Amino acid sequence: MLQSIHDNAKGWIAYLIVGLISIPFALFGINEYFSGGGNGAIAIIDGEEVTKREVQQEVSSQRQRMAAMFGGKLPQGLDAGLRQSALESLINRKVAAQHASHHGYRASNAEVLGIIHGVPQFQRDGQFSPEQYNLVMQSAGRTRKSYEEGLRNSVTENQFLDAVSDTALVSSLEASQLHQLDSQKRDIEVFEIKVADILKDIVITDEAIATYYKENPKRFQTEEQVSLAYVELSKDSLAKTLEASNDDLLGYYQDDTERFITKGKFKASHIRVSITETQDKAQAMAKAEAIYQSIQSGKKTFEQAMEAGEDDTVFAESGEVIGFIKQGVIAADFEKAVFAGKAGEVSAPVETTNGIEIIKVLALVAEKTQSFEDAKEEIRKSYLAEEADKQFDGMYDKLKNASFENDGSLDPAAKATGVAIQTSALFSRTTATGIFKNRELIEAAFSNKVLNAGINSALIELTPDHIIVVRLAEHKTPKPRSLDDVKDKVTELVKNKQAREQLKTKIDGLYKTVSEAGDFATLGDDASKVVKHDGLERSNNELSRQLVTAAFKLSAPEEGKKVFTQLTNANGDASIIALTAVKDNAEEPSEEAQNQWANYTGNRERVATMQALRENADVEIFIDRLSTEQ
Numbered sequence: 001m002l003q004s005i006h007d008n009a010k011g012w013i014a015y016l017i018v019g020l021i022s023i024p025f026a027l028f029g030i031n032e033y034f035s036g037g038g039n040g041a042i043a044i045i046d047g048e049e050v051t052k053r054e055v056q057q058e059v060s061s062q063r064q065r066m067a068a069m070f071g072g073k074l075p076q077g078l079d080a081g082l083r084q085s086a087l088e089s090l091i092n093r094k095v096a097a098q099h100a101s102h103h104g105y106r107a108s109n110a111e112v113l114g115i116i117h118g119v120p121q122f123q124r125d126g127q128f129s130p131e132q133y134n135l136v137m138q139s140a141g142r143t144r145k146s147y148e149e150g151l152r153n154s155v156t157e158n159q160f161l162d163a164v165s166d167t168a169l170v171s172s173l174e175a176s177q178l179h180q181l182d183s184q185k186r187d188i189e190v191f192e193i194k195v196a197d198i199l200k201d202i203v204i205t206d207e208a209i210a211t212y213y214k215e216n217p218k219r220f221q222t223e224e225q226v227s228l229a230y231v232e233l234s235k236d237s238l239a240k241t242l243e244a245s246n247d248d249l250l251g252y253y254q255d256d257t258e259r260f261i262t263k264g265k266f267k268a269s270h271i272r273v274s275i276t277e278t279q280d281k282a283q284a285m286a287k288a289e290a291i292y293q294s295i296q297s298g299k300k301t302f303e304q305a306m307e308a309g310e311d312d313t314v315f316a317e318s319g320e321v322i323g324f325i326k327q328g329v330i331a332a333d334f335e336k337a338v339f340a341g342k343a344g345e346v347s348a349p350v351e352t353t354n355g356i357e358i359i360k361v362l363a364l365v366a367e368k369t370q371s372f373e374d375a376k377e378e379i380r381k382s383y384l385a386e387e388a389d390k391q392f393d394g395m396y397d398k399l400k401n402a403s404f405e406n407d408g409s410l411d412p413a414a415k416a417t418g419v420a421i422q423t424s425a426l427f428s429r430t431t432a433t434g435i436f437k438n439r440e441l442i443e444a445a446f447s448n449k450v451l452n453a454g455i456n457s458a459l460i461e462l463t464p465d466h467i468i469v470v471r472l473a474e475h476k477t478p479k480p481r482s483l484d485d486v487k488d489k490v491t492e493l494v495k496n497k498q499a500r501e502q503l504k505t506k507i508d509g510l511y512k513t514v515s516e517a518g519d520f521a522t523l524g525d526d527a528s529k530v531v532k533h534d535g536l537e538r539s540n541n542e543l544s545r546q547l548v549t550a551a552f553k554l555s556a557p558e559e560g561k562k563v564f565t566q567l568t569n570a571n572g573d574a575s576i577i578a579l580t581a582v583k584d585n586a587e588e589p590s591e592e593a594q595n596q597w598a599n600y601t602g603n604r605e606r607v608a609t610m611q612a613l614r615e616n617a618d619v620e621i622f623i624d625r626l627s628t629e630q
Helices: 002-008 011-027 052-069 079-102 109-117 130-140 144-166 172-183 195-199 206-215 235-241 246-255 281-296 302-307 332-340 372-405 411-417 439-445 483-517 520-529 545-553 591-616
Strands: 041-045 048-051 185-193 225-234 265-273 314-318 350-352 355-365 460-463 466-476 531-536 563-568 574-583 619-621
Touching: 041 052, 041 079, 048 052, 048 079, 052 079, 079 144, 079 591, 079 619, 109 144, 130 144, 144 591, 172 591, 185 483, 185 520, 185 545, 195 483, 206 483, 225 235, 225 372, 225 411, 235 372, 246 372, 265 281, 265 302, 265 332, 281 302, 281 355, 302 355, 332 350, 332 355, 372 411, 372 466, 439 460, 439 466, 483 520, 483 563, 483 574, 545 563, 545 574
Parallel strands: none
Antiparallel strands: 041 048, 041 619, 185 531, 185 574, 225 466, 265 314, 265 355, 350 355, 460 466, 563 574
């Protein structure tokens, strides 16, 4: 098959294939291997440390992956949970790596080199380049040895985990049983009473309201509130304080002119005369010239000539079907010939890397360079953003050090960064707005460190480009609210409580009656409210998940009989469920279905193995170090 691809994937097809297969390699991340060690153990696994720097690097990797999933911006509050997720991931990887090493798993040199040779960053002109490899390593501040060892460890770890999942077995009988259970359908009948149906008839007394208020004082307090003093640092805000002269912008433009060039693009068709073992370059050129002259003389149109390939040394193909091709994507000699012509013209035969080509340009858009004046506003934004980026790192360190070393005040931090101290309005855990809705910031604001010890928080990363350090400005403790203030809320709670109690009593009685009689007919007029659901599947998403699960937990009924259960949902609504029939799928699973069950079993074994290894490992976690400044 590979030989067939080699023989036939030429011309436009070859260009397209090369473009497509380059995409996954471009997206394949190697950054995680370009990172050094660091001090400060966050966890110790059987004597091996997980350092603070490792956690930082894993957080960065996870953040990049999640930001890509969410269109470049993490949802509010999601970023704060990444440290814990990163730590868990690192611990599991070290546990797996230790076990793999202990049992003799080790990636071979050939496997490691195969991966390295396939990394585009290490290639020149599509081929692995030792010089390029060394250059990338030096730029990243890494040695080849440390990078290759990290890569070897990663491959070795996966060897062990793949061995677990790949050796998980599912017999034909097991696959059949699993398939039957998964595709089984059930006929059920459901009688439901909603809390709302009971609630409308509930009448409560002032005495019941007063009693509930007295018995549940903490439910009717004001929320604890804080006001924070804070120093905030963001790249966007920093960029707004900077200025750029015309000379600065012009120099920026001249240093990176290519950035303001819009590459040309084209559509074209071509006829190629191949150079083969039986047809040398001179013969190919002569044949191509004859085809070209037939087009020029009017004997044939270009399209007719394309269709009249007389043997396998003449290859004709239309490039129009794959749309515009950007300049710089395909072979330079072919591209040069295209841009030497004009739209609608047919070129004289030209030699390219694929043979002798006759090219018809269908459409041509020339390269365009945006002038300095036209690009000035874009240049200004980019220049200021880069200048802010340069200054941000230094100010980050100043803020971190000053707020930590002088944790009794924010004045030194403000002075060190030149950023004014701000003060927030009072807010509670549920009423915070803006940046104060950040989960990590809320946790810090109401922590013992800030709330009671009266010291600065650790640096809080709202986003990678936006950080803040806070301290307490004002604190309001919860206070009781008068019954008059909360009477409506108390009334609602008491009514709901009584409605649920009445519903529970009613449904219990009805269930006893129905299940003993074996039929809903004993409900009298209410029997008309019973709803039938025939052919219910496990994947049903129209009914509540609780109801579907309850229905599939029931044992199959005897012929002509029903099996009953009752269910109370989280919202208080209650149901009586009758199973009337179980319909098994008699068809044997397809090969694809069997493979899916095998994969499912393999993944389950993989997870179970990791859980067992984790439980048996000596893992010590210093959780307090996880939340300190990075």
